[in-house]
Amino acid sequence: MQGSNLTLDLRSYSAETDNHLHDYHQLVLPVSGQLDIAVGRQRGLVDSDRAAIISAGQEHGFSGSEDNCFVVADIPASLAPEFEQLPAFIHLHPTLIQYVRFLHQQLQQHSSVNSQRQMLLLLIQLLQEQCGKSPRLDRRIAVAQDYLDQRFDSAVSIAQLAQVANLSTRQLSELFRKQLGMTPHQYLIEKRMQRAWQLLEQGNLSIQQVADAVGYTSLAAFSDRFRKHFAIPPSYFRRSGK
Known part of the structure; x- marks a missing residue:
């Protein structure tokens, strides 16, 4: 992914652990199944109402359950620098859980790139509001x-x-x-x-x-x-x- 791009898609993960890092933030949001993730020295599950926030440059590995599906958002670090301050694993409020379900539905229907961008920007906003973080602005x-x-x-x-x-x-x-x-x-x-x-x-x-x-x-x-x-x-x- 280019550093200036926002992407939003559905992904499934294998049972084998894969370790890597990237120069953008990544959100892993639950749809079905479980994903065991190690982010730096922290380890946790993405499951039901729990999500993972992997900040840019953070090494991480993961292992999925047999049947799994997740909404995954790749976000340029410059667009949401405050994500570096957020915990690696969070419990999602009901509003966010409902919105993730909506995202899953829209991605299954192959929504347009422009629609996906708008949905992703709203996702970032809802997450910032839940965590009480605001971007550092001029x-x-x-x-x-x-x-x-x-x-x-x-x-x-x-x-x-x-x-x-x-x-x-x-x-x-x-x-x-x-x-x-x-x-x-x-x-x-x-x-x-x-x-x-x-x-x-x-x-x-x-x-x-x-x-x-x-x-x-x-x-x-x-x-x-x-x-x-x-x-x-x-x-x-x-x-x-x-």
């Missing part, structure tokens, strides 16, 4: 990010955001992309879609109310964006009993 980009986080349900122009961050629009776009892996506009959409996913999963609001809560006055526009983003319509959550 102060000006942190100000811009916080501004978007607080106002994602409103229209925010690039000029307005640049003024808040005390940067030119070109400087803002270049630095924002370098530090967060996307443009401010892409981040705004990502934030809206993340919040929409959470609200739809909770099931307390109608789809129109969710659209309103994330800045869309048009239900059709919201539904179209959500479908493009996740390759499923908002109504998926209603059909599945959520």
